Amino acid sequence: MITPRLQFHWLKAGHCNHPECVAMRGGRWQSVMFPALCGLLIHPTRGNILFDTGYSNHFLQATQPFPERLYRWTTPMTLAPEEVLTQQLAQLGIQSTDINYVVISHVHGDHIAGLRDFPYAKLIISRVEYDSASSMSRLGGLMHGFLSALLPPDFAERVIFVEDSVSLNLPAELAALGTGFDIFGDRSLIAIPLPGHSKGQIGVSFKRHDDRRIFLVADACWSMGALKNNQLPTWFASRIFSNVRQYQQSFLGLRKVSTIADGAVLLPSHCQQSWEYLNGGQQT
Template identity: 25%
Template sequence: MIRTSALVAVLLSAVVSVAPGQAQSAKPGVEKLYILNCGEGVAGDISRWTPGVNEGKSMDFVDTCYLIKHAQGWFLWDTGIPDAVAAMPNGLPPADPKAVYWRRPKTLAAQLDQLGVKPSDVKAMAVSHTHPDHIGNVEMFPTAMLYVQKAEYEWPGANNAPRFKPEHPVTKLDGDRDVFGDGSITILSTPGHTPGHQSLLIKLPKTGALVLSGDAVHFKSNWDNRGVPVNNFSKEQTLASMQKIADTLTKENAQLWINHDKAQRDGLKMSPEFYD
């Protein structure tokens, strides 16, 4: 009997110790990530992003959105330039000639359709911040739960107008958020560019960990030199957020994908190809 009891105890111990690990490894999270073309443009004077450097120098910019297939549903990060710009023969000229002159070569709607994804299939979404080149198509997804920092949501827009339609479902965040509760998609609070700017940490099964920058940084030299754009909300917060991203990259052995960096994006696979 003693031997039998001991054997049972050992077996039970093995089940208890192994089961959680098995459940975790079998638990699906992010399955695929698609990179979508959400705008292309030319910055008239990039010194606004690199104070004291590159005066009068122009640079090609891109605007990128990411569609993520998670076991619990589709998740969209950023929505880019409004699709309506695609119908404008001359694109969308900026009020400030130093800013970015945007064009929309492909609509977001057409890229989703190519993947067989309807806007109503997107159950959750988040935007890095509320500048027009990131929220241009939010209302294409009127029922998707929107994750946004409370500080960004309540930041007054032009003429104190709200930044989103009040009826759009929203989850207001105050810091980081594990979206699906499994560690595969984590919103990182990275204020500075705007009061409630956020970035995204994604863990893919084969590709590994990625951090999507939003506008915490605009292009690689900007990142390498810790350049803070003159129009940012807070220089101090921007630098702290860059450090937070750097620490996350080290901790997670992650790649940094910089939203507006054309050279980097041109080396990545665009939808309908994907990362898994």
């Protein structure tokens, strides 16, 4: 069987600002921009797939009441009109109703704020992540970056759990991370557990038409510089993590993957370098 290759657009749906020294040890006190990046993948038979949704105006609505407003104050969000994800998709000739799947890396607000804009999409998530979110109280969710108001009301009817897919050994360039899940059964899109930042965070791996492997790693690291220089987040930042030890293990696995010559291109979801690598979100 020939593994399908995917078209890929790397899109920026807003950003937040935060001191760099909080996100990684040894960082500057200067406030820096953390883009909210998400992927549009186009499968030859499965159609249009999103990896996360970044920010949307739903985030502003969800953080209007107190105590949820604390989320907005802690990580001030900016979303320019031209960065609204549905507008960017429309420029590519894709309507919100044309999105067939949304892969949810994890349920933090800056990754799921646009879910309500895609009413016909199947929602692919780790069962561990889903169960964790379902068990959180309003305050508990806020403490871990989760806003239940961002979830579509029919979320449970549209969900697909990655654990129900076939488990497989990862290709050589990703082998340090163990096993993954073959989402569509054709090895075109592999979900890879990256726990620690949240209980059931996943990344996804696929190949482009030029045979280069792309690995979207979500928040398993916040920047390529931090990964290269082994700069873990500070104690303060790690307070929102579900498990600091698991985060460190996932981070170490990514460091091993990143050292393989001609290996996968690792793209964190909040890394300006990751954004610029693909020339501002152009098709690859």
